[in-house]
Amino acid sequence: MDLRKTAREIGLFEVARNLWKVAGSPDVIKKVDASMPLPEADMEARIKQAAEWLLGFGKSEYMFLVPELALIQEMEKQSGSSVQAIVSLSSDLDDEAKGRLRNNLPCRERVSILEEPHFPRSFFPKNGMLVISGYMGGDRAMVLPDTYRLAEHYSGFLGKKAFIPYVELESAVRSDGWLEMNQRLPSVVWRNGI
Template sequence: MDMQKTAREIGLFETALNLVSVCDSSDVQAKVGVSMPLPDANIMMNIKSIAEWLVSFSKKKYLFMTPEIALAEAMGKLADHNTEIIFMVPCDMDLEAKNRLKNNLPNQLKVSVLEEPFFPGDFFPSNGMIVVSGYMAGDRAMVLADTYRLVEHYNGFLGKRAFVPYCELTSAYRYDGWLEVGQKRINISWRTEE
């Protein structure tokens, strides 16, 4: 199974939730551990904490560079029902994957899918923020190649661009297929409390 493809289709946090129950398996560690960091056992608490953190910005629109279903569900329990979440998907994502995503959107608040290169309407620094997901490798924000391309494409947005890691590594290890997002592209990051 291609875990990076799965993460691209359902988000890193949903993928991490699915993996956390089987991470003790040496087979899973061998297969998954070569393409992405394995999630921490406390991923569910981190999702709740990240959702609270994002909602605390009181934005009306959140543009996610990956379809983070688990985060959207958690935010739906906390946010105002007028809050909108937009999942940006790459233009080369296959039609079947896009349809699966559209059929499985959280329903606690307004969630939509937008294909690159389009920009959401009425999305301004005063009412919106961009959310980028990946993992932290030391102080380096690492994202999948598609996410990197999306971050570069939407780098003209002058509002908050938040990085939310599903996993934090103490070393600066870079997995194959992941790229570092420069600090100029991200202006705020969530970190676990020490």
């Protein structure tokens, strides 16, 4: 199972939630450890706290550069469906994966899909926020390569750009295939564990 490919379809928080349930298995730890850091805490609580933090900004639209289905679903639950989510898809995501993502969207009328390189029409700094997810390795924000490219592509957005790590590591660990994000890009970073 390619966890990074799965994360491109359902998000890092959902992958981490599923990994947390089987984290006691030595086989899982062995297979996963090189491709992405394992969560060390209960992901349900982390998802709730991250969603609450994002909603605290009072925006009406949130554009996710990774399709964080677990976060979107929790935000809808906490806000009473008053939030619009935009999921930006990488241009190299195949049609089958796009179809699976569309079928897995939590609330289709409040969640829209935007394919790279397009920009949303009514997404402004006053009402919108860019959400980037990955993991923290020390003080380094680590993201997948397609997330890195999307973050650079949408870096011209003048509103808030939030980085939400699904896991926070004390040491500056870089897992295989992950890239360090430009430190100036996120305007706010959610830090919960350290």
